Amino acid sequence: MSSLLPWLFSAIMLGFACAVVLNRNPVASALSLVVSFLALAGLYVSLNAFFIGVIQVLVYAGAIMVLFLFIIMLLDLKAEERRTLNTTATLGGLLVAAIFVCELFSVLRHFHKGSLPFPPLAAGPLDDVRGVGTMLFSNYNLPFQVIGALILVATVGVVVLSKRELK
Amino acid sequence: MNDFLGIDWFFLATSLAKTLGIIFLVVLPMVSYTVYAERRISALIQDRLGPNRTGIPFTNIHMEGLGQPIADAVKFLLKEDLTPAHVNTFYFWLAPCLAMAPSLLTLSVIPFGSWLFGVPMVIANVNIGILFVFAIASLSVYGIVLAGWSSNSKYSFLGGVRSTSQMISYELSLGLSVIPLFLLLGKLNLVDIVDYQARNGWLLLPLWGEGLTLRRWLLLIPLLISFVVFTISIFAETNRLPFDLPEAETELVAGYHTEYSSMKFALFFLGEYAAMITGSSLIVTLFLGGWHLPIPWWSSGAGFHFALVDGAAPGIPGILGGLFNIATFFGKVAVLLAFFIWVRWTLPRFRYDQLMRLGWIFFFEIALVNIFLTAGILFYLP
16 A cells, blocks of 8 residues: 555656646646645655655745746736747657656666665654754754855845846 | 554544544534634624524524524525636636645644544644644645636735735744744654643643743743744734735725635635634644643642643543543634634734735744744753
């Protein structure tokens, strides 16, 4: 039963990921992406990674995609729906995707470390919040602080840029 | 227990029973009677009578209008369900469902009682409890956004846009305001948080257990700030007055649900009240001791002390205790709901720029400073 769930969520995720590309209506695309993110969160949860799953929903589905949708709704959607499919561009896109998949396959075939099974987890509920926190603040403390400073600089930069009138 | 096909059927059956019980026997009736309470209390505040006539049909028994919610529900179901020609039909239908579902989903991690018949009274006891609540709550924006956009009307759209920016802004202070709690407890699990409060005194009322140390009293200052910021953010998140700008009647007709009628409108309406119940349950769980009610007790052995009502005790006392704890939890929620209603009919509405300024310049900073204050107290008084 529980081994079925990851497959189910993967199928939903991939299906809606295709819908993101295939939909002509930007709002429909954005919402498909939300469902795809939710299915990804479900995939994490079905693999017992509750924390990552919830953060996936909180950050991507709940915050970033809401802002995306917000901006898309302010656009003129009629123009986007009238646009027809360009055959040459479609074929080109398919070709690039096919080449990428072939390359990926040929590289991964020779990467034997990737086929090792994961060591078995300890039985019982996983305290993943504590695990992630301890790891982040001990082994990866410096990169974590650097990223924090980087994001702060970016935020201040945006505030400064949006406040000053361009001359 | 009864493993068959790799599924724990006992767990599945009890979870299903709890889910159905909590939604159909407690939350949905509570939603309808909150609407009734809203109308009666607003009438009381404005010196009117309110709906006091609807009782048992075809008789003269009024019961102070307690039949009103049932009459309302029948009316909502029988009204014509109109879908205007200019709307985007699929999203127009999707939006009301998305407005109602998140608030009911959030209830799954809230412990609404201690134990009953040896089963814990929480639907999903997960380690990430409060994060799960925030994650699902952040999805509730979609219902409103889609309603505003798909209605294809200026009033709806403005309501949707307002609501989105308001909810995104107040989610920040909502999330930051509870961090002091987790600095103190070191846990995100809501069941553990309530157990801690049952043993050591409620976070806002450290009067029993090991609650009488100087550290706890000093920590009361940041916890009180957390409580105030959290409660006000809940008001903003549920679009309640004084923050009900998305549906300000004087400017926007009815905001994002202007174009809706019949049961689809009722779903928005119920969603708002369900969100109120979820918000109140969260406040109760985090700050006001959850299902725990201390009973002042005197026995010759221990002298005067506060007794804990134990739902896990064997036999009849355990069952009674479990039921008592569930009643306590929903009693506390009802008191908070009355507070929500009282505030709505007392305070005037904010202006939109005032609301955003309050969120970004005032509460956000207070919540940030509060975290450092708590960390400082915890560091110097270990």
